[in-house]
Amino acid sequence: MAYLSWSPDLDTGILEIDNQHKQIMDFINRLHDARQHADRLGVIAVVDDLVEYTLSHFAFEECLIEDAGYEFVRGHKKVHELFVRRVSGFHERLKKGEDISHELHSLLHRWLFSHIRHDDHAYVAAVRPQMKALAEERSPEGWFSRSLKRFFG
Numbered sequence: 343m344a345y346l347s348w349s350p351d352l353d354t355g356i357l358e359i360d361n362q363h364k365q366i367m368d369f370i371n372r373l374h375d376a377r378q379h380a381d382r383l384g385v386i387a388v389v390d391d392l393v394e395y396t397l398s399h400f401a402f403e404e405c406l407i408e409d410a411g412y413e414f415v416r417g418h419k420k421v422h423e424l425f426v427r428r429v430s431g432f433h434e435r436l437k438k439g440e441d442i443s444h445e446l447h448s449l450l451h452r453w454l455f456s457h458i459r460h461d462d463h464a465y466v467a468a469v470r471p472q473m474k475a476l477a478e479e480r481s482p483e484g485w486f487s488r489s490l491k492r493f494f495g
Contacts, residue, residue, distance in 0.1 A: 345371050346451060352458050354466050359406070362399045363458055369395060370450045377443040385443045386436060392450075393433055397426065403462075410472040412465045421461055425453065 346367045353360055369392040376384030400422040407415050432446045 345374060346454070352455070354458070354462055355470055356406075356466065359403060359462065362402070363454070363462075366392070366396060366399065366454060370447065370454065373443065373447050373450070377447060382441075389433055389436055389446070393429060396429070400426070407465045407469055410465075410469040412468040414464065418461060418465065421457070425457075 348364055348367060352363065354363075369388060373385065373388045373392065375381075376388055404415065404419055404422065407418060412418070428449070429446070432442045432449075435442045436446075
């Protein structure tokens with residue numbers, strides 16, 4: 343399976359989300375490199391980083407679509423929850439010594455593109471009109487402050 347590369351059809355038009363998706367793509371490509379070099383410790387490190395980053399991305403995205411009033415936020419969260427559960431299973435198998443790198447890489451490759459093109463693009467119409475107001479709202483009760491509190495207490 344080849345390296346993943348960004349294409350314009352993946353753009354949501356929401357810069358922060360697109361940058362986060364590109365970062366996830368980079369983790370998947372790093373997993374590919376570690377697999378190619380049979381670097382078990384590298385695979386473990388990448389999977390650990392990928393899981394941590396993806397959880398943060400999901401939390402940020404869910405906060406954004408919730409605050410923008412996206413009507414299908416519950417369904418979107420459920421998709422994230424199912425994905426996290428599936429990847430957690432791979433993570434556990436990896437920690438037990440099983441080589442899951444090819445199987446996980448294949449899943450991540452298919453899932454990321456499909457999720458962006460279908461699930462994430464579905465919320466863009468609800469979120470983009472709110473983005474300027476959400477991004478500029480820095481008062482103590484504004485979106486920016488509320489989001490920081492959600493992520494960092």
